[in-house]
Amino acid sequence: MTTPIQVCCALIERAGRVLIAQRPPGKHLALQWEFPGGKLEPGEDVATALHREIQEELGCDIKITAALSACEHRYDAVTIVLHPRVAHLTAGSSEPHPHEHVALRWVALAEIAEIDLAAADLPVLAAYRDLRKKASQP
Numbered sequence: 001m002t003t004p005i006q007v008c009c010a011l012i013e014r015a016g017r018v019l020i021a022q023r024p025p026g027k028h029l030a031l032q033w034e035f036p037g038g039k040l041e042p043g044e045d046v047a048t049a050l051h052r053e054i055q056e057e058l059g060c061d062i063k064i065t066a067a068l069s070a071c072e073h074r075y076d077a078v079t080i081v082l083h084p085r086v087a088h089l090t091a092g093s094s095e096p097h098p099h100e101h102v103a104l105r106w107v108a109l110a111e112i113a114e115i116d117l118a119a120a121d122l123p124v125l126a127a128y129r130d131l132r133k134k135a136s137q138p
């Protein structure tokens with residue numbers, strides 16, 4: 001079995017919505033939606049990798065506010081370990097632009113079940129729903 005690839009992703013929140021990005025055609029999981037991020041480089045920690053990837057992919061600066069549990073997912077072609085972080089854009093950040101994706105969308109949690117999200121992201125979404133639910137309880 002091959003060594004899993006370590007991947008970071010950001011659930012960037014704004015006004016009750018989360019940013020999702022559509023993968024380009026001709027790549028793994030073509031045209032499916034994901035949380036922006038990417039592979040960790042050797043020796044990089046999750047936060048460093050995530051700041052770098054978000055800058056490369058979206059041209060944005062983020063502040064990480066929470067960590068969700070890492071989850072492993074085995075696709076036919078590759079096994080990944082996804083390291084999700086909740087974040088928001090910093091006050092001085094540029095608006096996100098899809099430098100590497102086909103499209104970006106800010107979605108409410110209620111809409112996200114309709115989205116063709118990468119399979120590895122489904123447990124991430126469940127953990128994020130739990131986090132939001134706990135945060136909204138008195």
Ligand SMILES: Nc1nc2c([nH]c(=O)n2[C@@H]2O[C@H](COP(=O)(O)OP(=O)(O)OP(=O)(O)O)[C@@H](O)[C@H]2O)c(=O)[nH]1
Pocket residue numbers: 007008009027028029033034035036037038039078080082118119120121
């Ligand atoms: N960034 C990101 N990648 C995800 C998510 N869910 C998921 O299955 N992945 C998978 O994790 C891997 C992340 O790699 P990536 O984004 O750096 O790489 P990529 O396929 O665009 O390739 P490349 O950067 O080597 O050209 C891909 O296989 C991607 O399909 C997610 O929410 N965010």
